[in-house]
Amino acid sequence: MGTTAPDVIATKAGRSFAALDSDRDGHLDWSDYRRLADRYLDAYHLTPDDRRAQAPTRAG
Numbered sequence: 001m002g003t004t005a006p007d008v009i010a011t012k013a014g015r016s017f018a019a020l021d022s023d024r025d026g027h028l029d030w031s032d033y034r035r036l037a038d039r040y041l042d043a044y045h046l047t048p049d050d051r052r053a054q055a056p057t058r059a060g
Contacts, residue, residue, distance in 0.1 A: 020028055022035045037053075040046075046053045 017028070020032055020036060022032050041048060041053055044052075
C-alpha cells in the first residue's frame, strides 16, 4: 500500500532537461542551445550560413 504513481510531467521535464544540458553542469545556458543547434545542422548536413539554418525574419 505505500506506492505512489510517478509524476509523469516531472519525469518528462527531467528527461528533456537532461537532453538539453549537454555539458551536464545542471544549468541550461547558451552553450547548451548552441550545441543543440549544431547537432541539428550536422544531422541535416547544413552549414550555419545556409538559409534553412537561419531564423525567419519577421514580416512587417
